[in-house]
Amino acid sequence: MAASDGLNQAPPLEAYDLYAENLPLAEALRREGGAWAETAASAFGSLLGDEALAWGVEANRNPPVLRALDRSGRRLDEVEFHPAWHRLLALGVEHGLHALPWRQPGPGAHVARAALFTMLAGVEAGVGCPLSMTYAAVPALRATADLAAEWEPLLTASDYDPRPVPAGEKAGALCGMGMTERQGGSDVRANLTSATPLRGGEYVLEGHKWFCSAPMCDAFLVLAQAPPGLSCFLLPRILPDGARNGVHLVRLKDKLGNRSNASAEIELHGALARLVGEEGRGVQAIAEMINHTRLDCVLGTAGLMRAAVAEATHYAAHRTSFGRRVIDHPLQRNVLADLCLESEAATATAMRLARAYDEAALDEAQAHFRRLATAVAKYWVCKRGPALTAEALECLGGNGFVEDFGVARLYRESPLNSIWEGTGNVNCLDVLRILAKTPAAREAFLAELALSAGGDERLDRFVSGLAGALARPDEGSARRLVGALALALQGSLLVRHAPAAVADAFCASRLSGDGGLAFGTLPAGLELEAIVERHRPHARAEAGARAG
Numbered sequence: 001m002a003a004s005d006g007l008n009q010a011p012p013l014e015a016y017d018l019y020a021e022n023l024p025l026a027e028a029l030r031r032e033g034g035a036w037a038e039t040a041a042s043a044f045g046s047l048l049g050d051e052a053l054a055w056g057v058e059a060n061r062n063p064p065v066l067r068a069l070d071r072s073g074r075r076l077d078e079v080e081f082h083p084a085w086h087r088l089l090a091l092g093v094e095h096g097l098h099a100l101p102w103r104q105p106g107p108g109a110h111v112a113r114a115a116l117f118t119m120l121a122g123v124e125a126g127v128g129c130p131l132s133m134t135y136a137a138v139p140a141l142r143a144t145a146d147l148a149a150e151w152e153p154l155l156t157a158s159d160y161d162p163r164p165v166p167a168g169e170k171a172g173a174l175c176g177m178g179m180t181e182r183q184g185g186s187d188v189r190a191n192l193t194s195a196t197p198l199r200g201g202e203y204v205l206e207g208h209k210w211f212c213s214a215p216m217c218d219a220f221l222v223l224a225q226a227p228p229g230l231s232c233f234l235l236p237r238i239l240p241d242g243a244r245n246g247v248h249l250v251r252l253k254d255k256l257g258n259r260s261n262a263s264a265e266i267e268l269h270g271a272l273a274r275l276v277g278e279e280g281r282g283v284q285a286i287a288e289m290i291n292h293t294r295l296d297c298v299l300g301t302a303g304l305m306r307a308a309v310a311e312a313t314h315y316a317a318h319r320t321s322f323g324r325r326v327i328d329h330p331l332q333r334n335v336l337a338d339l340c341l342e343s344e345a346a347t348a349t350a351m352r353l354a355r356a357y358d359e360a361a362l363d364e365a366q367a368h369f370r371r372l373a374t375a376v377a378k379y380w381v382c383k384r385g386p387a388l389t390a391e392a393l394e395c396l397g398g399n400g401f402v403e404d405f406g407v408a409r410l411y412r413e414s415p416l417n418s419i420w421e422g423t424g425n426v427n428c429l430d431v432l433r434i435l436a437k438t439p440a441a442r443e444a445f446l447a448e449l450a451l452s453a454g455g456d457e458r459l460d461r462f463v464s465g466l467a468g469a470l471a472r473p474d475e476g477s478a479r480r481l482v483g484a485l486a487l488a489l490q491g492s493l494l495v496r497h498a499p500a501a502v503a504d505a506f507c508a509s510r511l512s513g514d515g516g517l518a519f520g521t522l523p524a525g526l527e528l529e530a531i532v533e534r535h536r537p538h539a540r541a542e543a544g545a546r547a548g
């Protein structure tokens with residue numbers, strides 16, 4: 001048999017509609033207030049399912065290259081990206097993934113953006129980094145009126161303009177973030193970078209940042225020690241006269257995943273910056289940014305999970321072993337259904353969380369829910385991502401381990417969302433802080449859970465069981481509490497909104513102890529085939545034949 005016969009190899013999952021084939025996402029978009037954006041989401045999903053799939057592969061196979069110096073040894077501090085990266089980033093900017101809720105504020109704006117962001121994350125997560133940071137920088141900048149007036153129009157423009165020119169000459173701009181230093185990222189109070197005030201309101205920064213992703217951004221929100229303490233600054237890459245600011249790119253990190261994106265170590269030498277918020281209140285100033293990027297970690301992981309489940313179910317439907325399709329083997333069906341459940345729970349959580357971002361400005365209870373649910377979901381959904389992608393990878397057998405088949409890239413990408421914007425532990429500790437300081441956040445969270453009361457006995461019992469742990473939160477057990485809060489939220493959402501087969505399987509396996517530590521341990525008696533078929537994507541030709 002010639003190798004070219006492709007014997008029993010599944011066809012690539014391509015030419016498919018990422019929106020129409022993702023029922024949990026489409027249902028959540030409508031449910032959470034984004035129905036008005038369905039046409040745009042559908043067009044974006046259709047666009048992503050074509051050429052863009054190949055751009056994601058190319059952008060990762062051709063990672064960015066640092067050009068620190070020119071041939072004469074003068075500083076350049078530029079990063080060269082593959083054209084596929086630029087195409088993807090331009091696609092994201094043109095569709096408002098960096099700014100939609102600020103450009104078109106109104107009900108469902110964050111939810112609409114969330115659906116688009118989730119879909120792009122499954123195609124290529126690297127460009128999500130500058131898109132997310134730019135989106136998140138806007139609410140932080142709004143605390144400082146003159147900076148917002150100058151930068152918001154650029155950061156929300158729908159033009160992708162990668163030229164290294166002063167802000168005043170740009171059609172659109174992107175914003176990065178510099179908090180983490182060599183001596184500690186979780187504990188930013190240990191930052192050593194200094195900020196010395198100059199006459200005229202500017203500051204000069206000296207120091208370093210150990211991680212600074214997307215270093216070709218036009219500006220960065222950075223933390224540095226001003227005389228009264230840690231403060232937040234807006235640091236432009238190019239100064240108004242066209243000279244480069246004192247931001248030196250030392251090297252690019254050689255990373256496990258997220259390889260299309262550049263993450264630099266930078267040094268700041270006489271770098272000019274402007275204060276955001278108040279001196280000594282840097283953490284408070286940048287907190288708004290971190291909340292929004294944490295939302296994107298949840299959305300991004302939901303997107304990665306969806307892409308992995310789409311690949312796994314597609315493969316299993318087209319590969320045979322021992323005389324039947326892999327998808328029809330009872331044990332493999334159990335594995336696939338379990339992965340589908342996890343993916344659907346993540347999507348429902350991410351989209352509900354996005355709605356809280358829409359409603360927080362007008363509804364105090366939603367603002368409290370948002371605060372607690374962001375940390376809860378960031379911990380749990382991002383923690384489940386690597387486990388899911390690892391199992392999805394195995395669904396392709398040996399091919400899963402091979403880059404050509406796509407899931408390996410999802411797997412390498414998946415741990416990152418749990419690390420940046422606060423590690424798993426940092427988010428769990430944040431939950432404890434919120435519970436201790438803001439009883440209204442706990443009440444808002446419980447009120448959300450109460451919406452499903454009576455919907456499923458197993459969920460009701462699980463929610464009642466939270467009371468004890470909530471009454472005595474303890475640092476050493478924080479992961480247990482936060483994981484339980486997340487499962488309760490996911491159960492509540494699925495019981496209210498998902499098909500009965502999905503909600504039943506979730507409650508049985510996640511809430512009443514009838515599941516195992518590995519995927520594929522769902523108890524007997526569930527409608528596994530229905531769950532898998534709900535999630536299995538169909539290429540356009542197949543979907544058309546189905547409809548016809």
Ligand SMILES: Cc1cc2nc3c(=O)[nH]c(=O)nc-3n(C[C@H](O)[C@H](O)[C@H](O)COP(=O)(O)OP(=O)(O)OC[C@H]3O[C@@H](n4cnc5c(N)ncnc54)[C@H](O)[C@@H]3O)c2cc1C
Pocket residue numbers: 176177178179180183184185186187211212213214255258263416419420421422423424425426429
């Ligand atoms: C690819 C990539 C890109 C990044 N891009 C950026 C960027 O653009 N800008 C930026 O500012 N940062 C960026 N980061 C940095 C990232 O935000 C930090 O790595 C992260 O916040 C953790 O900080 P750290 O690495 O210093 O780990 P540490 O803070 O040293 O933590 C080490 C471990 O200890 C645990 N730990 C720490 N304190 C506690 C505690 N009190 N209780 C329990 N456990 C604790 C942590 O959970 C972690 O597991 C990036 C990181 C990566 C991997």
